[in-house]
Amino acid sequence: MNELKPMVVQDKDTKQVLSLVYCNDESLKLSREKGFLYRYSRQYERVMKKGETSGNVQELVSLASDCDSDAVLATVRQRGGGACHTGGWTCFSEEKGVEWGSLDELIETIRLRRKEKPSGSYVASIVCDADAVGAKLREEANE
Template identity: 40%
Template sequence: MIKYQIESIQFDERGLIPVVVQNAQTKEVLTVAYMNRESLEKTIETKETWFYSRSRQELWNKGATSGNTQQVVAIRADCDEDALVVEVLPKGPACHTGEVSCFHKVIVAPGQAVGSFGILANLVQVIQDREKSMPEGAYTTYLFEKGVDKIGKKIGEEATEVVIAAKNRDAEELQWEAADLLYHLLVLLQEQKVNLYDVLEVLQKRHESKS
C-alpha cells in the first residue's frame, strides 16, 4: 500500500514535492520544506522527517545535528497528490532560530494558536520567553527565581484545590483550579527542561499500546 502511494505521488519537473510539516497534537504548522522520492522513502522507513535541500542539493535529516527531531505520525497527500502534509511529534523547536515554528512572524493574525491544544502551545512559549527574559514583577519570573521547591509546593496546593472543587461539584471553580494546576505544571516542566510534547508522546504511546 505504501509503495502504491509513493508511486502515485506527483513530483514536479525537478523531482520534488512541497511538504507542510504540522504538529500532530497542536495542529500548528511548523515549517514548509521539500522532499524527493528518496527522502520520502527514508521518512517512511525511519519515521523521522527527511527533506531535500534545494540550495545544497542533498538530503538532510531534521534534528540530526541539533537533536530537534520530528517523529512522523502520519503523511497525507492532497487531492492532486502534488503536495504533502506530514504530521509529527517534535522534539524541540522546528525553526533554526529556536522558535517553535518557522511561522512566528505575524503579519495579520490575532496572535494566538488555534486548535485543541493551541492555548497550551502559546502558554509553553510564554513560559519559555519568561525564563529567558525574566521580566521584573512577572509571577512566572518569581516562580523561576524561587525554584523547584516553590513550584512544587504550588502544584501541591493547586492539586488540592482541584480535588476540593470536584468534591464540591463546583464546575466553574474546578475549571479555574484546573487551569492553575496546568499552568504551574508547565512551569515545572520548563524548569526541569522536560518538553511538554514528550509528555504527550508518552500518553500517545500508552494509548497505542492499549488500542
C-alpha cells in the same frame, strides 16, 4: 520521478504548522522507513533528516498527499527544541501553540453524552440548550 514537492509539516498535538519544506521520493521513503522526517535541502542539495545537526528531530506520525499528489502533509511530533533553524518553535511563530488535542477530546465527550444520554450527566441534560452549551464550553476552555 524524483521531483521536489512542497511539504507542510504540522505538529500532531498543537495542530500548528511548523514549517514548509521540500521533499522527494527518497526523502519520503526514508521518512516512512525510519519513522522520522526527512526532507530535501535545497541549500545543501541533498536529503537530510530534520534535526540532523540541531538534534530537534520530528517523529513521523503520518504522511498524506493532496488530491493532485503535488504536495504532502507531514504530521509529526516535534522532539527537542523548535522546528525552525532560527530556534523558533515554528518557522511562523516563536511560541508553541495550544494543544488542540484537548479540545478534540472535549468535543468527542460532548458528542458521546449527546448520543448516549447517560443518567446524571450534566452535559447530557443541557445538550439541547445552545446558551447552556456555550456557557459550559467557556467554563471548560477557562480550565
